[in-house]
Amino acid sequence: IRFILLQNRQGKTRLAKYYIPLEESEKHKVEYEVHRLVVNRDPKFTNFVEFRTHKVIYRRYAGLFFSLCVDITDNELAYLESIHLFVEILDHFFSNVCELDLVFNFHKVYLILDEFILAGELQETSKRAIIERMGELEKQE
Numbered sequence: 001i002r003f004i005l006l007q008n009r010q011g012k013t014r015l016a017k018y019y020i021p022l023e024e025s026e027k028h029k030v031e032y033e034v035h036r037l038v039v040n041r042d043p044k045f046t047n048f049v050e051f052r053t054h055k056v057i058y059r060r061y062a063g064l065f066f067s068l069c070v071d072i073t074d075n076e077l078a079y080l081e082s083i084h085l086f087v088e089i090l091d092h093f094f095s096n097v098c099e100l101d102l103v104f105n106f107h108k109v110y111l112i113l114d115e116f117i118l119a120g121e122l123q124e125t126s127k128r129a130i131i132e133r134m135g136e137l138e139k140q141e
Helices: 024-039 076-094 097-103 106-116 129-141
Strands: 004-010 013-016 048-051 054-061 065-068
Touching: 004 024, 004 097, 013 024, 013 106, 024 054, 024 065, 048 076, 054 076, 065 076, 076 097, 076 106, 076 129, 097 106, 106 129
Parallel strands: none
Antiparallel strands: 004 013, 004 065, 048 054, 054 065
16 A cells, blocks of 8 residues: 545545655646545545556545555455444444544544554454454553
8 A cells, every 4th residue: 555545525535544755846746636536536436546557446435535655566355344344343442433533533543543553554454453453452541
């Protein structure tokens, strides 16, 4: 995984995690391009789209677009499923997650993401294991 973005329909980035080094100006350019790419895409097309020399796998939940940029040879369906798993974990953790949960509890969202994806690789795919780990971390606070 090269980066993960959570953006609303207006293009505001609610979460951005890059696993490759990029300049700040390049990050803004990438976020703008990815948003333009996924927002204007017809819903009857697939959720995979070529982006530069990679591909973006995205999924829309309510008003948020969850986008992953991966290598062109990676399995799209596996990443599409991982986006859904990430949303399920967020939904369980925040009990019916909404955009405001992501904005005001961004540190917890990044923590969940770090339990799920490490250095651009899927680390843990067990929803139960991630939720248990988050429960342990919550107790420590």
